[in-house]
Each structure stands twice: as structure tokens, then as C-alpha cells.
């Protein structure tokens with residue numbers, strides 16, 4: 001059997017909105033689906049800015065309680081996965097060891113990963129090693145200001161998606177966000193795409209399968225499958 005792929009999953013260390021004090025964390029299906037699908041074919045390393053425990057967004061647990069048994073079995077059985085994360089800074093220079101770097105959402109990344117220069121370095125390392133960069137929902141904010149060695153933004157001219165400004169308005173959190181995913185992608189010249197109605201699934205695959213983005217929580221299963229397919233054909 002071929003050797004297993006290697007995946008680096010990046011979580012936030014933020015547990016609260018610094019703006020409002022409301023709890024946040026990773027959005028359950030956006031971590032659970034990629035984790036479960038990719039763990040069949042890959043060894044997965046989980047990291048965060050501070051290392052150690054990374055919190056699940058309690059709202060995401062509630063919102064999916066009756067609709068997503070895969071996510072809830074992950075939450076019940078796999079606590080060690082998010083309790084002992086490594087530190088992003090310890091992986092700088094090791095980007096080429098990974099086939100995928102993947103970023104779940106939840107609002108938490110807006111409060112730390114959005115401005116994490118170690119992470120930006122690591123993302124460009126992975127991409128420039130010919131590997132896959134993936135992000136979903138608010139996790140897509142990690143692409144903010146990420147440049148390649150040719151000086152271009154990674155997302156420049158590329159089709160991309162993420163939690164839309166319309167969706168942020170509809171959940172009433174626009175003013176609580178320090179940065180908005182859609183606004184930042186458009187600023188860098190990303191060709192922002194979204195589903196025909198808010199909160200419906202949409203996944204975008206660009207750069208020959210090496211830049212994969214998902215719009216929102218409903219996109220989590222399709223996002224996970226797109227990463228898997230891209231790995232298997234690489």
C-alpha cells in the first residue's frame with residue numbers, strides 16, 4: 001500500500017470574541033468532516049498558535065445536534081485531537097512535509113489566525129512545495145495577506161469562497177468581526193464566489209486542485225471530499 005498522506009490541520013487559540021466577549025472556537029462540522037474523511041487516508045497533525053487545548057464553538061454544537069451524527073460522534077469520541085495541539089511556530093520550515101494544510105472555521109480565526117505571520121509563512125511554504133491549501137468559512141481568513149515568492153497574493157485572480165458578507169449580516173455579527181472574509185478576499189484580487197442562496201453549500205477548487213475553499217458550515221462534507229479527491233489525483 002502507498003504511504004499515507006500527511007495533513008496539517010490548523011485551529012485557533014481564541015475562545016472569545018475580543019469585541020463582544022461571546023464564546024467562539026472551531027465550528028464543529030468544519031473540523032469533524034475533513035478530519036474524519038482525511039483520517040482514512042492520512043496522518044493528521046493538529047496545531048494552533050498557542051498549542052494545547054482549542055475550543056469548539058458551543059453554538060456549532062447546538063446548531064448541529066440533531067442533523068449531523070458524524071460531527072457529534074467525533075465530538076464525543078475524539079477529544080484528544082483538539083486537547084493537545086502543537087504550536088504553529090514549531091512547524092515553520094517544515095511545510096514541505098505536508099500534502100495539505102487545512103483550516104476549519106468558526107469565528108475564532110478572525111481573532112488570531114487572521115494576523116498570524118508564522119501561519120502565513122507556513123501556508124506559502126506548503127503551496128510552493130506543490131501541495132494543497134484548504135480553508136472553509138471563517139477559516140478562509142488565513143489567506144489574508146498571504147503572498148508567494150513572486151510577490152503575488154495566493155488568491156489573486158483565483159476563484160475562492162468563504163463566509164459571505166451577506167451571511168455575516170444575516171447572523172448579526174458584522175460589527176463584532178474585526179475583519180470580514182469576503183472583503184479581504186476581494187481586496188487581494190480573489191474572484192469571490194458564493195452559493196445562490198445564503199447558507200447553502202458551495203466549494204471552489206482553484207489552482208489545479210491546490211487551493212480549495214468552502215463557503216459555510218453546509219459546505220463541510222463537500223469540502224472534505226474535494227480535498228480527498230485532489231489528494232488522490234495528485
Ligand SMILES: *[C@@H]1O[C@H](CO)[C@@H](O)[C@H](O)[C@H]1NC(C)=O
Nearest residue numbers: 039073074077078079080081
Ligand atoms: C476517534 O474515535 C474513534 C472511536 O472511539 C477511534 O476509533 C479513533 O481512533 C479516534 N481517533 C483519534 C485520532 O483519536
